[in-house]
Amino acid sequence: xxxxxxxxxxxxxxxxxxxxxxxxxxxxxxxxxxxxxxxxxxxxxxxxxxxxxxxxxxxxxxxxxxxxxxxxxxxxxxxxxxxxxxxxxxxxxxxxxxxxxxxxxxxxxxxxxxxxxxxxxxxxxxxxxxxxxxxxxxxxxxxxxxxxxxxxxxxxxxxxxxxxxxxxxxxxxxxxxxxxxxxxxxxxxxxxxxxxxxxxxxxxxxxxxxxxxxxxxxxxxxxxxxxxxxxxxxxxxxxxxxxxxxxxxxxxxxxxxxxxxxxxxxxxxxxxxxxxxxxxxxxxxxxxx
Amino acid sequence: xxxxxxxxxxxxxxxxxxxxxxxxxxxxxxxxxxxxxxxxxxxxxxxxxxxxxxxxxxxxxxxxxxxxxxxxxxxxxxxxxxxxxxxxxxxxxxxxxxxxxxxxxxxxxxxxxxxxxxxxxxxxxxxxxxxxxxxxxxxxxxxxxxxxxxxxxxxxxxxxxxxxxxxxxxxxxxxxxxxxxxxxxxxxxxxxxxxxxxxxxxxxxxxxxxxxxxxxxxxxxxxxxxxxxxxxxxxxxxxxxxxxxxxxxxxxxxxxxxxxxxxxxxxxxxxxxxxxxxxxxxxx
Numbered sequence: 017x018x019x020x021x022x023x024x025x026x027x028x029x030x031x032x033x034x035x036x037x038x039x040x041x042x043x044x045x046x047x048x049x050x051x052x053x054x055x056x057x058x059x060x061x062x063x064x065x066x067x068x069x070x071x072x073x074x075x076x077x078x079x080x081x082x083x084x085x086x087x088x089x090x091x092x093x094x095x096x097x098x099x100x101x102x103x104x105x106x107x108x109x110x111x112x113x114x115x116x117x118x119x120x121x122x123x124x125x126x127x128x129x130x131x132x133x134x135x136x137x138x139x140x141x142x143x144x145x146x147x148x149x150x151x152x153x154x155x156x157x158x159x160x161x162x163x164x165x166x167x168x169x170x171x172x173x174x175x176x177x178x179x180x181x182x183x184x185x186x187x188x189x190x191x192x193x194x195x196x197x198x199x200x201x202x203x204x205x206x207x208x209x210x211x212x213x214x215x216x217x218x219x220x221x222x223x224x225x226x227x228x229x230x231x232x233x234x235x236x237x238x239x240x241x242x243x244x245x246x247x248x249x250x251x252x253x254x255x256x257x258x259x260x261x262x263x264x265x266x267x268x269x270x271x272x273x274x275x276x277x278x279x280x281x282x283x284x285x286x287x288x289x290x291x292x293x294x295x296x297x298x299x300x301x302x303x304x305x
Numbered sequence: 306x307x308x309x310x311x312x313x314x315x316x317x318x319x320x321x322x323x324x325x326x327x328x329x330x331x332x333x334x335x336x337x338x339x340x341x342x343x344x345x346x347x348x349x350x351x352x353x354x355x356x357x358x359x360x361x362x363x364x365x366x367x368x369x370x371x372x373x374x375x376x377x378x379x380x381x382x383x384x385x386x387x388x389x390x391x392x393x394x395x396x397x398x399x400x401x402x403x404x405x406x407x408x409x410x411x412x413x414x415x416x417x418x419x420x421x422x423x424x425x426x427x428x429x430x431x432x433x434x435x436x437x438x439x440x441x442x443x444x445x446x447x448x449x450x451x452x453x454x455x456x457x458x459x460x461x462x463x464x465x466x467x468x469x470x471x472x473x474x475x476x477x478x479x480x481x482x483x484x485x486x487x488x489x490x491x492x493x494x495x496x497x498x499x500x501x502x503x504x505x506x507x508x509x510x511x512x513x514x515x516x517x518x519x520x521x522x523x524x525x526x527x528x529x530x531x532x533x534x535x536x537x538x539x540x541x542x543x544x545x546x547x548x549x550x551x552x553x554x555x556x557x558x559x560x561x562x563x564x565x566x567x568x569x570x571x572x573x574x575x576x577x578x579x580x581x582x583x584x585x586x587x588x589x
Contacts, residue, residue: 027408033400034420041470042423045434052437104326107319120323127330129574131531133550134567138333140559141340146349148336178333231425239427241534246554256429256534263433263538273437276430287425 046280052273069274079258083278086255087286089169090237093176097184097233098226100177105188105225106218110195121189128182136246139175140166143247167249175247180236184229191225192218227294231287238283255279338571341564359565370565379549383530386461386545390468391525395518397469398476402514405477406484421478423471432538435467460541467535472528476521483517484510516585523581527574 056068073079108120127135142148143165153159165171195218203213219226244254259279262272291297340349344356346366362369370376405417423431436459443457456462487510495505533547540548550566 027410030400030404030408031410033397034404034416037397037470037473038419041435041466041473042419042426045431045438045470046426048438048441049430049434100326103319103322107323111319123327124330126575127334129527129578130334130567130571131547131574132533133531133547133554134337134570135333137550137554137559137563137567138335138337140554141336141349141564142333144559148349151349178329235425235427239429239534241429241537242551246551256427259429259433260537263436269437272433276433279427280430283425283427 049273049276049280052269053277055270057270069270070278072271073274073278079275082253082258083255083282085253086238087282089173089176090234093173093180093237094230094234096173096177097181098230101181101184101188101229102222102226105185105192108185109189109192110197124182124185127178132179132240132242135179136175136242139171139178139247143171166247167252169248172244172248172252175243176237176240179240179243180233183232183236187228187232188222188225191222195221223294224296227290227296231290234286234290235283238279238286334571337564337567339564340561341568343561345561359561360569368562370562370569373562375549376546376553376562376566379544379546382461382543383545383547386464386468387526387529389465390472390529391522393465393469394472394476394525395480395522397473398480398521399514399518401473401477402481402484406481420474423474426471428471428532428534429538431470432467432535435463435470435535436538439463439466458541459539461543463539463541464536464545467539468529468532471535472525475528476525479521479524480514480517483514487513519584520581523577527577530570530574 053069054065054067056064056066058064104124108117108124112120140147144150145162145164145166147165149165150159150163153163154161199217199221200213203217208216239256241254241256241260244252245257248254255275256279259272259275262268262275341359342355342357343353345353357369359367360369361371363372401420405413405420410416439457443453446453446457491513492505492509495509496502500508530545531547533551536545537548537551544552546566550563553560553563
């Protein structure tokens with residue numbers, strides 16, 4: 017009896033920090049946004065309860081255009097990161113010699129330890145009107161005057177792919193690393209060409225890594241702020257910027273919370289679809305990544 | 306013969322691709338780094354000669370980063386926030402590791418999923434949720450007591466809470482992974498030899514966990530130091546370095562002092578990451 021009481025007490029003590037954290041820092045604050053998003057402001061300190069903020073969102077094309085634009089660009093960035101990252105991960109896992117593998121992987125990971133801000137600043141130094149690339153183009157005679165390469169969508173995409181591609185490479189590398197070379201040889205011996213082996217063996221095998229990488233990449237992109245704002249300029253119309261503007265600049269917490277719920281719902285939906293379509297689970301996918 | 310030729314071209318193309326990719330990775334970092342040492346007022350070519358002024362010079366127009374009051378204040382704030390956040394999240398992370406690796410309880414799988422969820426909430430949303438919740442609590446306290454504590458308003462305490470909310474997931478996963486590999490018979494041996502549970506924990510299990518706790522600390526510190534999205538929603542008058550630096554980029558544009566800060570950040574985080582790798586290596 018004593019023993020079970022004391023082990024119950026131990027379990028209770030062990031669970032306390034977990035529940036304090038989850039309830040106070042995650043669950044209640046998230047419910048708080050949900051609550052405020054359903055609160056319609058009638059006047060000073062006067063509120064009604066209803067979906068008015070969501071209707072406002074739908075009625076104002078600028079808002080949902082920004083969301084669609086963010087979504088579309090995030091998907092583009094995810095696909096590009098996959099296309100660029102896959103050959104890199106495959107090279108490190110399967111083609112590079114054992115000794116150079118660790119070095120290559122470490123080399124690929126270096127930018128991961130440098131803050132977003134420094135990376136974005138590096139792109140600014142390279143790409144702005146008086147920047148390095150513009151200077152190089154003039155020096156070689158390819159351009160007659162300064163070229164401004166900042167503040168357009170292509171630059172934003174390049175910068176975003178740069179910030180997230182590593183989160184694609186790492187999960188891809190860890191799944192591809194487990195791929196037995198014998199499987200590939202079997203594929204070739206059975207008469208498969210390079211493309212068939214790639215499509216029928218490598219891609220299905222790498223699927224967990226592809227899903228994990230894509231989910232992390234998509235989420236990071238859709239939720240990013242620095243890269244689109246700094247490389248795209250003040251009017252880059254990124255959804256997180258809308259949230260910031262509503263909250264901090266215009267002090268309209270009701271609209272800001274509504275946008276927050278919409279962004280969260282949207283990223284969750286995409287993640288859920290991704291997991292559903294490929295039969296993976298969140299716990300294994302994210303914990304691995 | 307043709308096959309071999311094709312294979313060679315393939316390898317060549319592949320290697321070129323890898324080289325191009327690595328160049329893409331390194332170029333912005335190089336650009337951010339090199340111009341910290343250029344003796345010019347702008348971070349661009351032509352090269353005007355090597356200087357350390359952007360680090361150590363004490364007067365305008367080339368005020369070095371170590372004499373720039375606002376940058377230094379940002380740096381101290383970041384260090385302070387980083388240490389608090391890392392201590393807090395390693396502490397809770399260790400408890401969580403024991404909770405999920407050592408005991409069974411109802412809804413364990415579900416709660417494990419709940420533990421992972423903060424990683425998939427965008428940082429901006431974590432920021433606004435903490436801001437909103439804290440101000441609702443503050444309003445509630447105000448209604449009852451007629452006064453409310455300052456730490457519920459935007460400022461360092463809220464930044465610490467906001468960053469902990471998702472970093473605890475990361476530290477929990479790192480420490481739990483190490484605890485999972487622990488051979489429980491080592492602890493049993495200590496108990497058989499007459500050690501109390503507490504003593505076994507402090508002399509056997511925790512020392513075994515130390516490398517994971519250390520690297521969880523380093524990861525949490527680095528993420529906290531660099532964090533922008535959550536922090537920008539919670540910042541009060543004491544801004545950490547990431548916010549100060551962003552303001553400088555947004556308002557002043559590029560000045561070589563920001564290149565100097567970049568170099569400083571790259572070197573410092575590189576050294577920290579390296580120390581974490583070394584600690585992990587030393588005790589296999």
